[in-house]
Amino acid sequence: PKPIVAIVGRPNVGKSTLFNRLTGKRIAIVEDTPGITRDRLYAEGEWNGRNYTLIDTGGISMDEDDPMQAQVRIQAEIAMEEADVILMLCDASQGITPNDIELADELRGVVDVPLFVVVNKSDNPNRDQDAMEFYSLGLGEIYPVSAISSRGVGDLLDEVVASF
Ligand code: GDP
Ligand code: MG
DSSP states (O other), rough: OOOOOEEEEESSSSSHHHHHHTTTTSSSOOSSSTTTTSOOOEEEEEEEEEEEEEEEEGGTTOOOTHHHHHHHHHHHHHHHHHSSSSEEEETTTTOOOOHHHHHHHHHHTTOOSOEEEEEEEEOOHHHHHHHHGGGGGSSSSSOOOOOTOOHHHHHHHHHHHHTT
């Protein structure tokens, strides 16, 4: 069986954009409105000859009356149950938010699998500097990327497939 890589993160950080980038498809719907991904999405990815299955957890439990804490917990649970590798996606343009901290706290309990803190929207070197604050989540190495331009994505994937 192929390793399963789960993308988690609060709404609007770019999970679906990264999912589409990594799978070379346009399966996940990218929307400026948070919470638009309605279903859990699976697709196949490949890097340096290594195949994996990618999950976009973003559509899980996006009911309006579902509090963000519940959504974050559910994402973390899915990742715990299914993932061999977890990508926690954050947003360099927004910095650390309370929901990032909440999700990080949930994921801390997960970690018998490799966890990568991926700081998306690092579109340029200034954003790389902004991304540094995510070290304070205390989850180890951070990976600044731009899902839109692919900047940094190759370096991330090198490390992800090395962790399989
Ligand atoms: P999701 O809710 O986490 O799935 O986020 P989406 O993939 O739907 O993206 C939310 C918004 O962020 C959209 O407007 C995307 O175009 C934008 N976005 C995604 N990745 C990047 C990026 O690398 N750089 C910038 N500047 N915007 C991005
Ligand atoms: Mg989405």
